Amino acid sequence: MSKHDIIMAGFGGQGVMSMGTLLTYAGMIEGKNVSWIPSYGPEMRGGTANCSVVISDSPIASPLVTKPTAVIAMNLPSLDKFESWLEPGGVLIINSSMVNRKAQRDDIIVVEVPANEVAQELGSSRIANMVALGAYVTATGAVKAESVLDSLKEALPAHRHNLIPLNKEALERGGAFAQQDRSSGR
Amino acid sequence: MKKVFSRPDALKDVTMHYCPGCTHGIAHRLIAQAIDELGIRGKSVGIASVGCSVFSYKYIDVDFQQAAHGRAPAVATGIKRTNPDTVVFTYQGDGDLASIGTAELIHAAARSENISIFFINNAIYGMTGGQMAPTTLPGQVTTTSPRGRDIPSYGNPIKVSEMLATIEGAAYIERVSLHTPAAVAKARKAVVKSLRYQMEGKGFSLIEMLSTCPTNWGVSPLKAMEWLKENMLPAYPLGVFKDREKVNANE
Amino acid sequence: MSQPILMKGNEAIAEAAIRAGCRFFAGYPITPQNEIPEYMSRRLPEVGGAFVQAESEVAAINMLYGAAGAGARCMTSSSSPGISLKQEGISYMAGSELPGLIVNIVRGGPGLGTIQPAQSDYFQATKGGGHGDYRLVVYGPDTLQEAVDMVFEAFRVSDAYRNPVMILGDGVLGQMMEPVRFPPEDADVHKVEKPWATTGAGDGDTRLICSIHLEAEELNAHNMHLHEKYQAIKENETLYEEVEMEDAQLCLVAYGTTSRICRAVIEQCRSEGMKVGMIRPITLWPFPDKPISEAAKKVDAFLAVEMSLGQMVEDVRLAVNGRVPVGFFGRTGGLIPTPDEIVAALKRLVEEEGVTS
The missing domain is CATH 3.40.50.920 (Rossmann fold)
Structure with missing residues (x-):
């Protein structure tokens, strides 16, 4: 029985909400129980945004995540807020492009991904979220990367499907950082 | 012998509860006559409001809904949007329409809801016992303006027809009076025209009818007609304030 | 049942209402329920229904009164401060025995409070809210699937007993996403005949929708009738x-x-x-x-x-x-x-x- 409780957080505009939606959708495609809930309110505009995703083999009791098994911190305020929430042994994905410090805890698995730099290299600063998500799915195996791409096909209108190869590459590049980190013995 | 006067089919054969000299009875009859004339008894829906005319459904023989105070235009919106083929009219007094129900009135006009509003303006609250209305005249004594409506503290009366004529969505706005047979004849035409506009899909119309309230004005029925003429007509001039058909013809 | 669809709670409630035969919606913007009117404004015209953005919550509930009285399966939605404004119309609907669904995606109060989730409108929903001796049937679903199912149930009960009903959600339920399944669009939705609706009397007897009963004995009899109805609802519809x-x-x-x-x-x-x-x-x-x-x-x-x-x-x-x-x-x-x-x-x-x- 597996259960993944994820918090993903960042500035408004970093694609945090859509990253969460895609992950949730991917879980649904795989036949798992899923839920997604945003923080909502005035901070939606320009401030920090976060959402909670649960992917579980059994029915989901609470959609609210207070003890995440994984945190994706797309910026420093998100890392500052949520690092301490992680369960011991949990996975912390840090967008090192936007965060100038290391993780403080040593009882967790940390994956640093320069998501913005990678996105720039791929030619689209807007897909930093997909780079981070690639790192997350590789690090945790919560869903398959193909399922994320399948949900992207559902989410994007047909005339935007030309973006799918780019997103695939972003996921893979992000995933490589997770593998690298694991092989380095963390 | 030729019969020159009879009860319209759309008016029930019952005694009305209105006071002697009150013109609600005349207004009811005009609406019933118009319904007969247009042959729409079977597809009309009236909305009774709160005030003396709360029981208008007892007299006008069509389907009726009784609305909360001031909300008749909102209720009419719900009815008309549900069944666009029905002919929907509200019957509202000045307190209901021009005080507590101003938002509902103005926005129904702004949306150009295809409904007819029959507005009875007698410058006073009748049912609750003669309190000041939004249309009470400057200086007029009421039970809540015992020294007369004093403008600095009570504000000015609201001229509903003039105000609504400024709203783009209003198709037809006319003020008529019920104080003489000639005036009533004009009023009758206005009521028919309002319902006809609705049947033709022209949109929102309102007929303001200057009316009497001898009981709360504290005058006899006959004097009430004179009081209306002397006091209300100068403040609330009669006439057509908006007619989309005319505007279009002029363009 | 269809394939599961991943939807936001507010949108799932709105879609369920459409599938349940709702053809009239009036509402006014307020967070955290705005996805409901937004969704309805897109979907209702597609199915031949009417959407009205009302000038206030007061107007919206009174539009519902009119539409319900005219026979439409109808709905309004709001959040706590807006629901306070709707109490007048809810009392009138109960008094006039009009069916209709009111959705309250509750936020914290009193007053303007917060847009964050709360359950502080329980008293208002279950103990009256508006004036007079009446009851609302109130549903408090826990998942989006149950929210969808309760929309159908709420409309059924509302029509069967001629009484307004409420779905009491909260910001979490409204904003979260979960997979939901809907019955097909042509599913049986327990439509009932409404001979009492003011659709124009034709050649028949005229109908009257009203809540005024000035004589004491008459109002007492009306109250007792409502009371019996509430007893029957208690007996048959408790979940x-x-x-x-x-x-x-x-x-x-x-x-x-x-x-x-x-x-x-x-x-x-x-x-x-x-x-x-x-x-x-x-x-x-x-x-x-x-x-x-x-x-x-x-x-x-x-x-x-x-x-x-x-x-x-x-x-x-x-x-x-x-x-x-x-x-x-x-x-x-x-x-x-x-x-x-x-x-x-x-x-x-x-x-x-x-x-x-």
């Missing part, structure tokens, strides 16, 4: 769920979002050997007082958990009627109780009341 109650020594009582957190609490407690179960009211009025009264013969104590300072707990105490202790734990202001807090409250209750678990 609740029992969770792990077979051997429970402690009984949680919670509804909606809070009850989901309580499920996590049950798991946690049972792993520690505490025999905790839950009675989850699905209808908040009628309240499931019989199962709670029955449980009071078996369990050592109850703990009501709410996102308020204690509203539903009063109904729990009435049902328990002093037989065993009834504790309470609540958070307000948009704060959501965590499983740990609830477990701690349960342990405090066990300790303070000296009950075994």
Whole structure:
């Protein structure tokens, strides 16, 4: 029985909400129980945004995540807020492009991904979220990367499907950082 | 012998509860006559409001809904949007329409809801016992303006027809009076025209009818007609304030 | 049933209403329920229905009154401050015996409060809200699937008894996404004939929708008629769920979002050997007082958990009627109780009341 409780957080505009939606959708495609809930309110505009995703083999009791098994911190305020929430042994994905410090805890698995730099290299600063998500799915195996791409096909209108190869590459590049980190013995 | 006067089919054969000299009875009859004339008894829906005319459904023989105070235009919106083929009219007094129900009135006009509003303006609250209305005249004594409506503290009366004529969505706005047979004849035409506009899909119309309230004005029925003429007509001039058909013809 | 669709709660409620035959919606913007009117403004015209953005919540509920009286299956939605404004129309609908669905995606109050989730409108929803002796049938779904199912149920009950009904959600339910399944668009939606609707009398007798009964005897008779109807609803339409109650020594009582957190609490407690179960009211009025009264013969104590300072707990105490202790734990202001807090409250209750678990 597996259960993944994820918090993903960042500035408004970093694609945090859509990253969460895609992950949730991917879980649904795989036949798992899923839920997604945003923080909502005035901070939606320009401030920090976060959402909670649960992917579980059994029915989901609470959609609210207070003890995440994984945190994706797309910026420093998100890392500052949520690092301490992680369960011991949990996975912390840090967008090192936007965060100038290391993780403080040593009882967790940390994956640093320069998501913005990678996105720039791929030619689209807007897909930093997909780079981070690639790192997350590789690090945790919560869903398959193909399922994320399948949900992207559902989410994007047909005339935007030309973006799918780019997103695939972003996921893979992000995933490589997770593998690298694991092989380095963390 | 030729019969020159009879009860319209759309008016029930019952005694009305209105006071002697009150013109609600005349207004009811005009609406019933118009319904007969247009042959729409079977597809009309009236909305009774709160005030003396709360029981208008007892007299006008069509389907009726009784609305909360001031909300008749909102209720009419719900009815008309549900069944666009029905002919929907509200019957509202000045307190209901021009005080507590101003938002509902103005926005129904702004949306150009295809409904007819029959507005009875007698410058006073009748049912609750003669309190000041939004249309009470400057200086007029009421039970809540015992020294007369004093403008600095009570504000000015609201001229509903003039105000609504400024709203783009209003198709037809006319003020008529019920104080003489000639005036009533004009009023009758206005009521028919309002319902006809609705049947033709022209949109929102309102007929303001200057009316009497001898009981709360504290005058006899006959004097009430004179009081209306002397006091209300100068403040609330009669006439057509908006007619989309005319505007279009002029363009 | 269709394939599961991942949807936001507010949108799932709106789509369910359309599938259930709702053809009239009037509403006014307020957070956190704006996705409902937005969705309705897109979808209703596609199915030949009418959407009106009203000038106020007061106007919206009175538009509902008109549409319901004209025979439409109809709905309005709002959040707490807006629902306060709708109370006039809700009372009139109850008095005139008009069916219609009111959705309240509750936020914290009083006053302008916060846009964050709360359950502090329980009193308003279940104990009247507007003036006069009337009842609203109130549903408190816990998942989006149940919210969808309750929309159908709410419309059925509303039409069957000619009474307004309410779905009492909260910001969590409105904003979260979960997979939901809908019945097909042409599914039987329990449509009933409405010979009383003011559709124009044709050649027949005229109809009247009204709530005025000036004579004492007449209004008394009307009130007694409504009362009998409410008794029948109580008898036939009460819904609740029992969770792990077979051997429970402690009984949680919670509804909606809070009850989901309580499920996590049950798991946690049972792993520690505490025999905790839950009675989850699905209808908040009628309240499931019989199962709670029955449980009071078996369990050592109850703990009501709410996102308020204690509203539903009063109904729990009435049902328990002093037989065993009834504790309470609540958070307000948009704060959501965590499983740990609830477990701690349960342990405090066990300790303070000296009950075994």
